[in-house]
Amino acid sequence: MGRAASKLYDAMGMKPRSQSESMSKSRHDHADGGEPVAIDQNYISWLREHPSALTSFNRMINVAKGKQIIVFLDYDGTLSPIVSDPERAFMSDQMRAAVCDISNCFPTAIISGRSREKVYDFVKLDGVYYSGSHGMDTIGPALKNNSYAKNYQQRSFDNEGNEFIVFQPAQDFLPAVKKMLTEIKERTQNIPGVAVEDNMFCLSVHYRHVKDEDYGKIEEEVKFMLANHPDFHLTRGKKVLEIRPSIKWNKGDALKYLLEAFGFHESGDVFPIYIGDDKTDEDAFKVLRERGEGYPIIVSSTPRDTVALYSLHSPSEVQLFLTRLSQWGFENSATTRRQ
Numbered sequence: 310m311g312r313a314a315s316k317l318y319d320a321m322g323m324k325p326r327s328q329s330e331s332m333s334k335s336r337h338d339h340a341d342g343g344e345p346v347a348i349d350q351n352y353i354s355w356l357r358e359h360p361s362a363l364t365s366f367n368r369m370i371n372v373a374k375g376k377q378i379i380v381f382l383d384y385d386g387t388l389s390p391i392v393s394d395p396e397r398a399f400m401s402d403q404m405r406a407a408v409c410d411i412s413n414c415f416p417t418a419i420i421s422g423r424s425r426e427k428v429y430d431f432v433k434l435d436g437v438y439y440s441g442s443h444g445m446d447t448i449g450p451a452l453k454n455n456s457y458a459k460n461y462q463q464r465s466f467d468n469e470g471n472e473f474i475v476f477q478p479a480q481d482f483l484p485a486v487k488k489m490l491t492e493i494k495e496r497t498q499n500i501p502g503v504a505v506e507d508n509m510f511c512l513s514v515h516y517r518h519v520k521d522e523d524y525g526k527i528e529e530e531v532k533f534m535l536a537n538h539p540d541f542h543l544t545r546g547k548k549v550l551e552i553r554p555s556i557k558w559n560k561g562d563a564l565k566y567l568l569e570a571f572g573f574h575e576s577g578d579v580f581p582i583y584i585g586d587d588k589t590d591e592d593a594f595k596v597l598r599e600r601g602e603g604y605p606i607i608v609s610s611t612p613r614d615t616v617a618l619y620s621l622h623s624p625s626e627v628q629l630f631l632t633r634l635s636q637w638g639f640e641n642s643a644t645t646r647r648q
């Protein structure tokens with residue numbers, strides 16, 4: 310193990326396991342050439358409050374034993390690294406294999422700010438449930454009765470004849486979103502570097518490639534447009550302004566909806582794991598904290614304000630975590646359930 314890595318673990322009072330050892334090595338191994346390494350003390354302190362889900366793995370499994378594990382994943386920044394072109398946020402084949410293995414062990418859903426179709430195009434796995442538009446467009450298993458508005462749920466069948474439900478609680482907003490898509494494209498077309506992404510029930514206005522001095526113009530245009538659409542509001546993500554319908558529905562509500570659809574509404578027998586990197590994932594972390602169950606995990610390489618209890622440093626660590634979890638799932642298939 311690298312000198313810096315062992316220093317990090319010493320500082321945290323932890324004895325690294327073999328898997329986390331190799332991951333720490335890639336993060337902190339620059340010291341092996343003899344050069345002094347600056348370890349971010351703030352990150353180390355933050356890690357004490359949000360321990361690595363890899364180093365806490367055995368503790369987690371002890372609590373999860375006998376319960377139904379359900380895995381919820383964000384997409385950008387969690388399953389794929391943040392890249393400069395949103396159209397090229399591809400997932401690696403290794404990550405796809407890890408998610409595929411997980412979905413063969415436990416019910417698995419991906420909840421993203423992107424449109425549901427776009428996430429499916431990136432992930433391309435059929436054994437996974439998808440929720441797009443920050444949870445406003447969710448495919449879940451078909452429960453006979455659930456407590457959600459029937460008029461926003463549509464029953465359907467996949468190619469193998471399995472029944473599922475598409476739940477779109479923001480359906481009434483669709484015509485307005487389409488109009489706003491055209492309007493915001495026109496309003497920002499002369500600002501170099503802007504990219505508008507159609508996420509079906511939400512719109513993303515990306516400014517990653519916009520000059521700092523032009524940022525104000527984008528915000529102004531978005532706010533000007535929103536002034537005429539009081540049913541919508543603005544949220545902020547990573548170099549992106551997001552226009553969303555003002556309904557009380559977010560990734561946390563989608564998580565609750567899916568838990569009920571999986572048959573675990575108010576059940577003490579479930580162990581939901583949610584992994585995400587963005588502000589919008591905090592709503593899902595909150596739900597797990599309020600329910601007092603499961604494992605909210607933030608993906609971050611820097612100290613961040615979060616209600617998540619555990620952390621992973623990067624998508625590569627997410628992959629390690631999923632691989633380790635599915636290995637445990639396969640080895641303990643008698644004590645785990647796959648719906």
Ligand SMILES: O=P(O)(O)OC[C@H]1O[C@H](O[C@H]2O[C@H](CO)[C@@H](O)[C@H](O)[C@H]2O)[C@H](O)[C@@H](O)[C@@H]1O
Nearest residue numbers: 384385391392393395398421422513547548549
């Ligand atoms: O909920 P998520 O799956 O995390 O989606 C949130 C937004 O992610 C995407 O944008 C972010 O990732 C891009 C690719 O790495 C990056 O270029 C961009 O700057 C980030 O903001 C996606 O394009 C958005 O539509 C999602 O809302």
